[in-house]
Amino acid sequence: METLTPTEEQVMAIVWQLEKALVRDVLNAYPEPKPPYTTLASIMKQLERKGFLDHRTYGTTHEYFPLIGKKTYQNRSFNQLVTNYFEGSAKNVLSFMVKEKKLSGKDLEDLEKLVQELKNQKKS
Template sequence: MEALTSNEEQVMGIIWQLEKALVRDVLNHYPEPKPPYTTLASIIKQLEKKGYLDHQTYGTTHEYFPVINKKTYQHRSFNRMVKNYFEGSAKNVLSFMVAENKLSEKDLNELEEMVEKLKKDKRS
């Protein structure tokens, strides 16, 4: 599945939140500055073309809904990022986050607990 632009991700975030929406519904939930209606409609059509959305037609109105859920998209995006920027290594991701000071002490403690649990599970 083709990657999304930041504008497309923003629109998908709104549609995931709404679960199904008309273009005007997305526009109403879009933060300022809002794009022109026609620009937003074009982004939505592109999302449909990329396979992220489908629609149901009511007369001349299209109601759009996600074909891929947010969790699946997050999983694919994260895996792509790890592969492209961190040589496919979870260790490299964590090393980067530690080096950038992106993990709080609480985060580190929780990660340590997860690692210990994983070790126990693998021994069983």
Template sequence: MEALTQNEEQLMQVFWKLEKALVRDVLNEIPEPKPPYTTLASNIKQLEKKGYLKHNTYGNIHEYYPVVTQEAYRKKSFNNLIKNYFDGSVQNVLSFMVKEKGISEKEMKELKKLIDEHDNPEKS
């Protein structure tokens, strides 16, 4: 799965939300300032070339749909983030979150519960 630019990620968010869309449907979902229609169509074709979208053709109209799920993309992106910025360590991620993001006591208890359930699946 090839990496996406920030702009491409924004477009994929629209496709994951709409599930199927014409270029004009995507244009309607994008916040201002909106790109020109032709630029947007080129960006969508690039997403198709990268393997994130496919399309159905009705006459000269293309209806695009995602072939990579949001969950699959999220998982790959998160794994890359851990690998590239936290030396592949989940402990480093959690340490960062505690120090930088101020995880609440409630969130820490929920995380501990998830870890305990993962370690002892028969107790959940």
């Protein structure tokens, strides 16, 4: 699976939300400043070449739909991030987040509960 640019990721986020969309549907959902229609159409064709989108044709109109699910992309991107920047260690990711104050007290409590639940499941 190829890497997406930030702009391509933004377009994919909209298509994942809409599930299927014409270029104008994506443009309508796009935040300001909106790209020109032709630029957006080119981005969507590029996403199709990369294997992220496909389309159905109705006359001269293309209705695009995702071939790669958001969850699949999230998993691949996160695994790549962990491997490339944190030596493949989830512990290093969490340590970084704690040191950089990216986790609130509530986040830490929720993580503690999750860890305890996982420990209890392993005991069963």
